Amino acid sequence: MPTTQRENHAVLIVSGGMDSCVLAHYYAAAGFHLHLLSFNYGQKHVKELTYAELYIADLRKRYPSLEIAHEIIELPISRLLADSDSALINPERKMPHGHYTDDSMKATVVPYRNPNMLLQAATLAWNENARVIAYAPHHGDYAQYPDCREVFVDAFNTMLATAMDGRNIKVEAPFMYFSKAQIARLGASLNVPFELTWSCYEGGSDGLDDRHCGQCGTCTERWEAFKLAGVVDPTIYANDPSHYINIAGRIEA
Numbered sequence: 001m002p003t004t005q006r007e008n009h010a011v012l013i014v015s016g017g018m019d020s021c022v023l024a025h026y027y028a029a030a031g032f033h034l035h036l037l038s039f040n041y042g043q044k045h046v047k048e049l050t051y052a053e054l055y056i057a058d059l060r061k062r063y064p065s066l067e068i069a070h071e072i073i074e075l076p077i078s079r080l081l082a083d084s085d086s087a088l089i090n091p092e093r094k095m096p097h098g099h100y101t102d103d104s105m106k107a108t109v110v111p112y113r114n115p116n117m118l119l120q121a122a123t124l125a126w127n128e129n130a131r132v133i134a135y136a137p138h139h140g141d142y143a144q145y146p147d148c149r150e151v152f153v154d155a156f157n158t159m160l161a162t163a164m165d166g167r168n169i170k171v172e173a174p175f176m177y178f179s180k181a182q183i184a185r186l187g188a189s190l191n192v193p194f195e196l197t198w199s200c201y202e203g204g205s206d207g208l209d210d211r212h213c214g215q216c217g218t219c220t221e222r223w224e225a226f227k228l229a230g231v232v233d234p235t236i237y238a239n240d241p242s243h244y245i246n247i248a249g250r251i252e253a
């Protein structure tokens with residue numbers, strides 16, 4: 001175990017989604033050695049983890065001078081929340097279709113998911129003497145995901161400091177006030193391989209294979225982000241997400 005704190009080493013929580021992929025590129029471009037953690041928490045779209053492995057393999061090729069480790073951690077969240085009404089982990093709950101509304105986004109909340117993940121990351125950061133833990137909530141998450149808000153990050157950092165004296169480990173959430181379109185734009189500027197990311201909550205089920213469904217909240221949000229950002233969207237959608245969205249007047253010049 002390193003005995004002095006490593007300022008250029010970060011532990012990142014990454015899914016297979018585009019925000020996480022941009023996050024990994026963002027820290028790699030800043031010169032951080034990375035230990036990336038992904039989680040199987042019983043999500044229906046566990047397929048996303050395969051995509052995380054793909055874009056991380058690509059990241060290693062782009063930044064050969066950096067140490068980039070990745071592991072997938074099993075969390076028993078869906079078992080402990082067996083009676084949850086979250087459509088993300090309960091097979092009995094149908095995934096809502098259409099653009100995110102408060103109600104449809106609420107159906108994808110998984111209680112305590114991010115604190116569970118961040119605590120695993122903090123434990124690893126302690127072992128590796130890393131100073132930084134990061135994850136990728138953005139402004140669109142604010143309304144319905146309590147563990148994606150600044151007040152939560154501040155409280156979690158206070159908890160970390162209180163739980164273990166004498167080590168300065170901090171959670172960072174650099175995209176907290178970015179829109180998803182701004183993340184897409186940042187990713188494009190970092191030449192992020194968006195084609196190696198996966199968002200769809202349907203997880204390629206029902207014969208979708210490697211196509212995004214184009215109907216769930218995260219598919220429509222992804223499609224809209226690329227459109228608003230003016231970034232080419234490499235995603236193959238089984239259904240046209242534009243049926244669910246009217247972005248006229250909202251495309252930024």
Ligand SMILES: [Zn+2]
Nearest residue numbers: 200213216219
């Ligand atoms: Zn979808």
